Amino acid sequence: MSASSKVQDLASAVPVPPSVADIRVEPSKLLEVAKIVEDQVDALQDKLLTRLDQLRIDTPANDTVSTHATSVWNELVADGDASYAAQVKAYVAGLRSLVKQLRAAAKDYKTSEADRAAAFGDRGVHRA
Numbered sequence: 001m002s003a004s005s006k007v008q009d010l011a012s013a014v015p016v017p018p019s020v021a022d023i024r025v026e027p028s029k030l031l032e033v034a035k036i037v038e039d040q041v042d043a044l045q046d047k048l049l050t051r052l053d054q055l056r057i058d059t060p061a062n063d064t065v066s067t068h069a070t071s072v073w074n075e076l077v078a079d080g081d082a083s084y085a086a087q088v089k090a091y092v093a094g095l096r097s098l099v100k101q102l103r104a105a106a107k108d109y110k111t112s113e114a115d116r117a118a119a120f121g122d123r124g125v126h127r128a
Contacts, residue, residue, distance in 0.1 A: 030106035
C-alpha cells in the first residue's frame with residue numbers, strides 16, 4: 001500500500017468542517033447578518049493564523065515508522081490539498097463569499113425597493 005493510499009484511508013477519520021447551507025434572511029436584516037458573519041469570520045481567521053501552523057509536526061526520530069507516520073500526518077492534517085487545514089481554509093473562504101452574497105442581496109433589495117417606490121409614484125400621498 002502506497003503512502004498516498006494510506007493518507008486516503010486515514011482522511012475519512014478526519015472531521016469535516018461544517019459547510020454553508022441555504023439560509024433565509026429577512027431582507028431588511030441582510031447587512032446586519034453580513035456584519036455578524038464577517039465579524040465571526042475575522043475572529044476565526046485570527047485564530048487560524050496562529051494555530052494552523054501548529055498542525056505540522058517534525059519527525060521525532062529518524063526511524064522508518066516515525067518518518068512515515070510524520071509524513072502521513074502532515075499530508076493528512078497540514079499540507080495536502082485535501083488536508084484538514086485546506087478544508088478549514090476553504091470553509092473560511094466560503095463564509096467570506098457568503099458575506100459578499102449577503103451584501104449584494106442587500107444592495108439588490110434596496111434598488112428593488114427604490115424601483116417599486118418610483119413605479120408607484122405619489123400613490124401613497126392622499127390629497128383631500
